[in-house]
Amino acid sequence: MFLTVPDSLINQLLGTAAQTEGKLYGYRYDDGDVVQIRGILEASGAYLGRWYRSPVPPTTELAPEEIVLNIDDELPDQVAGWQSKATGWETISCNVIRLHTDYASRMHGIFEVSSLANTCIAVIGLGSGGSVVASQLARCGVGQMRLVDFDRLKVHNIARHACGLHDIGRYKTRALRDLLYDISPAITVETYELNVLGHEDQLATIVTGCDLVVVATDHEDSKLAVNTVCWPRGIPAIYAAAYNRAFGGDIFRAIPSEGACYACFQTVIADFFGPPPAATQDFSLGYEDPARMEELLAQPGLGVDVGMIALLMARMALLTLLRDKQNTLPDLPTNWLLFGNRAEWIFQQPLESLFIDVPKNAQCPVCNYSAFVAESLKMSEQEAAAEASDILADLPVIQLSILPNQT
Numbered sequence: 050m051f052l053t054v055p056d057s058l059i060n061q062l063l064g065t066a067a068q069t070e071g072k073l074y075g076y077r078y079d080d081g082d083v084v085q086i087r088g089i090l091e092a093s094g095a096y097l098g099r100w101y102r103s104p105v106p107p108t109t110e111l112a113p114e115e116i117v118l119n120i121d122d123e124l125p126d127q128v129a130g131w132q133s134k135a136t137g138w139e140t141i142s143c144n145v146i147r148l149h150t151d152y153a154s155r156m157h158g159i160f161e162v163s164s165l166a167n168t169c170i171a172v173i174g175l176g177s178g179g180s181v182v183a184s185q186l187a188r189c190g191v192g193q194m195r196l197v198d199f200d201r202l203k204v205h206n207i208a209r210h211a212c213g214l215h216d217i218g219r220y221k222t223r224a225l226r227d228l229l230y231d232i233s234p235a236i237t238v239e240t241y242e243l244n245v246l247g248h249e250d251q252l253a254t255i256v257t258g259c260d261l262v263v264v265a266t267d268h269e270d271s272k273l274a275v276n277t278v279c280w281p282r283g284i285p286a287i288y289a290a291a292y293n294r295a296f297g298g299d300i301f302r303a304i305p306s307e308g309a310c311y312a313c314f315q316t317v318i319a320d321f322f323g324p325p326p327a328a329t330q331d332f333s334l335g336y337e338d339p340a341r342m343e344e345l346l347a348q349p350g351l352g353v354d355v356g357m358i359a360l361l362m363a364r365m366a367l368l369t370l371l372r373d374k375q376n377t378l379p380d381l382p383t384n385w386l387l388f389g390n391r392a393e394w395i396f397q398q399p400l401e402s403l404f405i406d407v408p409k410n411a412q413c414p415v416c417n418y419s420a421f422v423a424e425s426l427k428m429s430e431q432e433a434a435a436e437a438s439d440i441l442a443d444l445p446v447i448q449l450s451i452l453p454n455q456t
């Protein structure tokens with residue numbers, strides 16, 4: 050038997066000096082081969098046995114298969130385990146799990162995982178891309194996550210999604226939240242079942258305080274809405290798209306004040322290679338209009354292909370979060386990364402990466418508003434505001450009243 054107990058529980062038990070014994074709850078797996086002690090409350094799982102604050106073996110008679118832990122104040126990391134057998138007490142090696150100190154041990158020397166403990170990100174769109182990005186960033190130690198999606202998990206999602214079959218029917222937000230809590234010992238997750246289109250005020254509230262926003266909706270209008278909200282607030286955002294049948298995809302990063310925003314990106318992208326593959330829009334159709342999901346389903350893409358784009362997005366997100374922190378990972382050279390799973394369109398060979406720096410649009414209505422107003426209206430920002438104010442002042446005031454036959 051492999052018996053585990055988290056060090057946080059041992060510390061909790063030793064922290065209550067007045068209490069010397071109690072019940073233990075948790076889970077048995079693989080016909081009892083693994084027993085995980087999770088806590089001292091019924092909500093922590095099934096009843097497993099008892100704990101005693103004593104360095105000596107138990108004297109109490111318990112039912113067969115019950116577990117006993119002897120916790121010694123002098124040796125808190127050497128917990129003695131016992132199991133009740135017909136022949137008497139049998140000792141069990143007890144593995145104390147150091148969740149917080151050991152969790153990131155395989156990432157030491159690359160970056161300090163604890164440096165992301167106070168980092169907050171929002172992930173908008175929790176499909177095959179967003180769910181993978183969120184789960185990867187949770188593994189990197191991101192401490193706070195805000196998940197935004199209004200859709201539920203369906204059978205056809207699962208082959209390309211981080212969540213599983215037992216989550217079918219659940220909101221993607223809540224299913225992914227549970228997965229993230231199962232992945233990271235120190236994460237806090239908030240969920241919002243919200244369509245960001247038409248709800249920019251709520252979106253602004255959600256992203257306020259975030260260090261980064263990950264936009265994985267594959268819907269141009271929602272990406273532009275996020276850009277309009279994030280850029281003026283100085284919040285970096287990363288946008289990804291998967292092309293038709295996921296033959297490739299791209300990731301664009303907008304860091305306010307440094308360069309191009311997503312609106313710039315949209316206007317200049319056509320200058321590079323002509324219009325992006327038309328089928329890119331197929332993903333948008335399904336996201337915006339669930340009735341067209343059948344059409345979306347007609348555009349298959351391998352989970353491994355979509356996953357490549359998602360992992361690159363996670364990589365760019367991590368590098369962005371680490372920009373002001375000590376790390377050994379060099380940042381990407383440009384704000385736009387294109388990746389081809391197959392040799393199609395502009396990609397000469399499979400698994401090809403292209404790096405392109407997207408310049409700022411000199412008359413961008415989002416990140417260069419003054420120039421935009423000057424170019425399109427031939428007046429200054431102040432003159433435009435004054436004229437708008439005059440127009441509003443001349444509008445008749447509409448009186449609203451309750452209809453008389455409504456009580």
Ligand SMILES: [Zn+2]
Pocket residue numbers: 309310311312313314410413414415416417
């Ligand atoms: Zn712009």
